[in-house]
Amino acid sequence: EEGRIHGLVVERGMEGFSTPETHGKWSLRASCTGELVFDNVKVPKENLLPNKSGLGAPMMCLDSARFGIAWGAIGAAMDCYDSARRYSLERVQFDKPIGSFQLIQKKLSEMLTEITKAQLLNWKLGKMFEEGKATTPMISMAKRNAVATALDIAREARQIHGGMGITGEYPMMRHMMNLESVVTYEGTHDIHLLILGQEITGIPAFK
Structure with missing residues (x-):
């Protein structure tokens, strides 16, 4: 009424x-x-x-869900990184572990750096939640960043595993397929960009 x-x-x-x-x-x-x-x-x-x-009530639910997703995606990235690190020390090629090669070390170093950056962003956002200062655009940034980071890490980890990476023995392909869904649920990758864009410019690009 x-x-x-x-x-x-x-x-x-x-x-x-x-x-x-x-x-x-x-x-x-x-x-x-x-x-x-x-x-x-x-x-x-x-x-x-x-x-x-x-719409305020469902949007509050979305904010909480997106914050949870940001942590869940990084959890998937951590699992992929951990599997890749262990595999690089176990897999021997040319009489030494592949973890001794420069490009493998580069991949692992970049993975750990990106995971740590995303963890710090999520942690800071969590502190702001506790203080009642977290905003929807901040949450969009964290969700979008975490999912993109996790997908990149899953793909790099799969490469370190070589052909074994596509088998069910290792977690990367499972995480990659799940993360492809996470890209679009609770707000798509592109919509989160537009939420941030509106916050930055003050101009909504969508209605």
Whole structure:
């Protein structure tokens, strides 16, 4: 009645509501993914969520989720880095571990540097959360940075493993496929750029 968006609860079993599951996924295979299909669903008034209206409430949820994703993505990067470091010390080529070669050391050094930078950004953002000073653009920066960093590290780690890197014995391909989904969920890579762009210029590039 007030012309504002309201959250509401739609329950399984309501006429016109169905949740068909998506099969054949190459990413996020551990979770159930499906559509929410609404066909003239009648929702009783008591199913309206009473304490918030407008887009502010779901946007608060997005901020928290994006902050969590920033840490999760870096966790994937750390796993890839750790696997690559161990493999570089175990894999012997030309009578010595491949970790003794300059280019492998370069890759590992760059991985660790980028992970540390992302951890520091996330940690600083966490402190600002505690102080009530974290903003949506800051969170967009951290989420976008963490996912891009993790994807780059997963690819570099896969190269260090060579052909073994595409097998299920090592974690890189699993992380890479999952991170490809993370690029677009909870706000796409490009949308986070535009959120930052608006903060920087004061001009929204989208409505």
